[in-house]
Amino acid sequence: MKFSPERSHAVLTAAFCLAIALLFSGSGAPPGEALAANATIPAEDAAAKGLRAVDGGAGFYGGFENPLPATPDYFPLGVWLESVLEPGDIEMDKSVGLNTYVNLTANSNTALLQPGGVHAVTSEPSPWSSGLVLADEPDMWAGPGSSKWTGKWPGQGEVCNPAGVPCGYSVQRKLSAAIADGTMTYANYGKGVSFWETDEEASVFVNEFQDVVSVDNYWFTDPNICGQGEGGGRLGGGRNLTDLECRLGANYGWTVDRVRSLVRPAGSKPVWAFVELGHPAGEAKAPTITGPQIRAAVWSSLIHGARGIVYFNHSFGGPCQSFHILREACGDEIRPWVTSVNQQITALAPVLNAPFLDGALTRTAGVDTAVKVLDGDLYIFAGSAQAQAQHAELTLGCLRGADFTAAVLDEDRTVHVSNGTIRDTFKDGNAVHLYRINGAAASCLP
Incomplete structure (x- = not known):
């Protein structure tokens, strides 16, 4: 099958996206469907209590031909539309903690993947690919x-026949039908699924064509996403979001939740998360993402159940334009942050692939949390869901009446767990704390 490079995000300029938004705005979900990430929420989690496997199950990837690793120590840390032309390219990417390529450029040499010790999901079939991208x-x-x-891509003319009558399902149906049984398929969607389409319309994209799915919402850098026709329509009750509400790491978790809410049966397939690096918008006035924002976006996605991270590695605007941010000088400021968070994720891969313990923790409004169980230990991942500094309380009811000490991972400190409660400070909207309570799982398992 023939795939065109015009699929890249480069062709989806702000003007084009705005035109599509206006075209389909009549089919959007009612405004105010979700609370803003920094709104007041009940302290008690509504989730049913008990263990919940990661989406798709821990061994999901092993069910395909030439699969991605299904071992507990593998967690996909990918980069979008990067090139692999020589072994040194792979070594540079591995040095920042990447282990998977997603949609390699057409001139890439996929024969370098296996000896390089990395994996790929590609647009073109390859003996060394672990799946195909729609x-x-x-x-x-x-x-x-x-x-x-019509077979045409954006910028090549009319893509649907009749013109103006949507054909996105036909695009994915035709591409997926040409792929051999047993091959893992992956597709990424955008503002249609997240903002403009009804649940019924969006769920067709999410469920009917690919095995692994993602949606890219660039909350920190997109110049239009805060508006009432996009993020404001969903998170702001139909009004524009303020910067404090919009430019928030917790909104990346909202995107993961949006996609997961559409998967049928619930939890049956992995949802990956997209996080931008640099300045993907063409407009100079648009923001450029920072290292702390990248970390906050990644951990919010993981807290909300993402089973992989894909970095958008291109800057189309701003002071330093590049298609290889992590390899070039454009990435000097953020590279240490990306490296650090990738190392953290790799070290915690067995935990991330382990079950969630739902309903065990109550929390102060303004903090998002997830509880994990592995080898008798409890892990609490907590990220700020509001821009302002806050003092938070995280309480495990199953530990009431006992005292524990929790290690705060990679912060060289511990906190006291008094009567089941951790008290800690989250200094801003990018704050993330990861806690491990050794030997506490037995008290909390159902």
Whole structure:
């Protein structure tokens, strides 16, 4: 099958996306469907109590031909549309903790992947690929519908026949039908699935074409995402979001939740998360993401159940434009942050692949949390869900009446767990704390 490089995010300029938004705005979900990430929320988690496996199950990837690793020590840390032309390219990417390529450029030499010790999900079939990528963001450029696809990509002319009648389902249906049984498929979607389409329309994209799915919302850098026609429509009750509400790491977790809420049966397939690096918007006035923001976005995604991270490695605007941010000088400021968070994730991969313990923890409003169980220990991942500094309380009811000490991972400190409660400070919207309570799982398991 033939895939076109026009699928990359480069062709989806702000003007084009705005036009598609206006075209499909009549099919959006009612405004105010979700609370803003920094709104007041009940302290008690609503989740049913008990162990919950990661989406798709821990061994999901092992069910395909030439699979991604299904071992507990593998967690996908990918980069979008990067090139591999020589072994040194792989070594540079591994040095920042990447282990997976997603949608390699057409001129890449995939024969370098296996000796390089990395994995890839590619657009073109390859003996060294662990899956194939379908069209990128057809929910935006082709829309939710089954009219005929002309075979053209954005910028090549009319993509649907009749013109203006959505054909995004046809795009993915045609591409996926050409892929051999047993091959893992992956697709990424955009603002159609997250903002503009009804649940019924968006769920077709999420469920019917690929085995692994993601949505890219660039909350820290997109110049339009805070508006009432996009993020404001979902998180702001139909109004524009303020910067404090919009430019928030917790909103990346909201995106993961949005996609996971559409998966049927619930929890049956992995949802990966997209996080931008640099300045992906063409407008100079748009923000450039910072290292602390990258870490906050990544951990919010993981707290909300993402089973992989994909970095968007291109800057189309701003002071330093690049298609290889992590390899070039454009990435000097953020590279240490990306390296650090990737090392942290790799070290915690067995925990991230272990079950969640739902309903065990109550928390102060303004903090997002997840509880994990591995080898008798409890792990609490906590990230700020509001821009302002706060003093938070995280309480495990199952530990009431006992005192423990929790290690705060990679912070060289511990906190006292008094009567089941951790008290800690989150200094801003990018604050993340990861706690391990040794030997406490037995008291909390159902």
